[in-house]
Amino acid sequence: MSTRDLVLSALFAAIIVALGILPPITLGFIPVPITAQSMGVMMAGVVLGARRGMVAVLIVWVLVAIGLPVLSGGRGGLAAFAAPTTGFLIGWLFAAFTTGYLSERLVKAEQSGLVQTVGFFLSAMIGGIVVLYAFGIGYLALVSGVNLEQAFVGSMAFVPGDVAKAFVAALVGRAVMVGYPLLPVRA
Amino acid sequence: MKSLFVEGNSRMHRVSARAKLLVLAALGVMLFLTANLMLLGLAVLATAAIYFSIGLPARSALARLKPIFLTILIVALFSLAFNPWHVAVVALLRLTALMLFAAAVTATTAIAQFIDEITLLARPLERLGLLRADDVGLAVGLVVRFVPEILDRYRAIREAHAARGLKVRPTTVLVPLIILTLRDADNIAAAIDARGVRRHVN
Numbered sequence: 001m002s003t004r005d006l007v008l009s010a011l012f013a014a015i016i017v018a019l020g021i022l023p024p025i026t027l028g029f030i031p032v033p034i035t036a037q038s039m040g041v042m043m044a045g046v047v048l049g050a051r052r053g054m055v056a057v058l059i060v061w062v063l064v065a066i067g068l069p070v071l072s073g074g075r076g077g078l079a080a081f082a083a084p085t086t087g088f089l090i091g092w093l094f095a096a097f098t099t100g101y102l103s104e105r106l107v108k109a110e111q112s113g114l115v116q117t118v119g120f121f122l123s124a125m126i127g128g129i130v131v132l133y134a135f136g137i138g139y140l141a142l143v144s145g146v147n148l149e150q151a152f153v154g155s156m157a158f159v160p161g162d163v164a165k166a167f168v169a170a171l172v173g174r175a176v177m178v179g180y181p182l183l184p185v186r187a
Numbered sequence: 188m189k190s191l192f193v194e195g196n197s198r199m200h201r202v203s204a205r206a207k208l209l210v211l212a213a214l215g216v217m218l219f220l221t222a223n224l225m226l227l228g229l230a231v232l233a234t235a236a237i238y239f240s241i242g243l244p245a246r247s248a249l250a251r252l253k254p255i256f257l258t259i260l261i262v263a264l265f266s267l268a269f270n271p272w273h274v275a276v277v278a279l280l281r282l283t284a285l286m287l288f289a290a291a292v293t294a295t296t297a298i299a300q301f302i303d304e305i306t307l308l309a310r311p312l313e314r315l316g317l318l319r320a321d322d323v324g325l326a327v328g329l330v331v332r333f334v335p336e337i338l339d340r341y342r343a344i345r346e347a348h349a350a351r352g353l354k355v356r357p358t359t360v361l362v363p364l365i366i367l368t369l370r371d372a373d374n375i376a377a378a379i380d381a382r383g384v385r386r387h388v389n
Contacts, residue, residue: 003385004376006322010329011368011375017188017330018337036357047365059326066301066327067191067293073254077191077293078211082285083255084262084278143219145278146266154265168357175362180369 001055008182009052013059016040020072037072039165041092042128045099046120046173049183053096061093087139091132099127103173104183113174121170128169129162188331191251193294195242204300207292214288218281224273227280234287241295255286302327325384329375337368 019036044053060070069076071089080089106119133155140151177183199207218230239248259282266275302324309320344363348355379385 001318001322002376003379004372006326006385007329007372007376007379008369010326011333011372013326014330014333014337015365015368017334018341021334021338022341043361043365047369059330062305062323062327063330066298066305067296068188068298068331069191070188075254077251078289079252079255079286079293082215082282082289083258084282085258140262143278143282144262144266145270145274146262147270150265150269168361171358172361172365175358176365176369179362180366182369 001051005052006055008048009055010059012040012044012048012053012056013063016044016056016060017063017070020070036165038088038092038128038132038162039169041096041132042099042124042166042169043172045096045101045127046103046124046169047176047182048100049104050097050100053100054093057093057096061089064089084140084144085136086143088132088136090139091135094135095127095132097127098131099123099169102126107173107177107183109181113178116177117170117174120173121166124166124169124173125163128166129159132162133159188334190298191290191293192297193241193243195295197241197295199237199241199291199295202295204296204304207296208304211288211292215285218285222273222277224276224280227277227284230284231280231287234284234291238287238291238294241291243294252286252290256283259283259286298327319385322385325379333368337364340364340367 016037019040022036041053041057044056047053048056063070064076064080065078067077071080080086100123102123103120106123107116111119137148137151137155140146140155141148144151146154214230214234218227221227239245259279263275263279266278305323306320309318309323312318313320341360341364344360345355348359353359
């Protein structure tokens, strides 16, 4: 990994951490304010691509593990890995990778803005929701005594918010690509 | 950003970081091997005794566990609504014991000790050519250095919105925030290479 790639990943990890500290952002179209940290993971994928996005999440993991309160709500330390929702934290890594992998393949420089945005949206939905929830729900069922079906139903309450986040991540991904393209395809 | 490490000289502080992490890993496995309420109850008592003996005032000791304990409790209640009570209580005790010991390890191990252990763990991966073990410390340092900078930048962008009478929208804030932050990458990378921090750069 080149020094520049390492720095980009570290800076994005810092953005993910900062998103957990900032007050929740209210979206125009849903009334509930959302915590932006899981959106940061989707954005890491759409902006940096698979490999660097994954490294950014790895760095966040290290920060959590060494006892820095970097997760939203000031959570951190090894205890953050002992919660029933730890599967979502684990899933971040694969969410960033999948989102980045699909972004690199679905989005091309010569496409129109709309097609690019849709490509990013699909990538963020599959990576940041399908893959993420697979890990989150699987882990929840494994450690908490609820069965898969119950874990699935319980988690569905959070999906609408995450769809909105994927949408914002897609808009951001497209805008950043125009302003400062970084996806490996063009690098 | 303040670490969750607590200065002190309790017995837990004196145990080596590696031993604590190995015990934590073993505990994680053992707790899930038994469903005996008695044993799990004892585990909670023992880990609570350890956690509350590390010299952290009881109030802040409880405060830092609150968000995680709340999720454990909520999921246990959810489980109780659909499953036999035994299943829900087993999960509650397991996760609580694990959380208490993990929090005790975090509170008694300094960041430098953790980074030494992670670097050591990364050595085999380095031999496989997957990463450079010393990059772990470098990356952590970069994040700690740049989070305050990003927060300042966020404030500046909000003020710029206010000055122009614009509504703060996620996209109009996040896009400049990300571009401004990542644009520094070239200069930072050049500075790191110029100082020879990563000796053999490709």
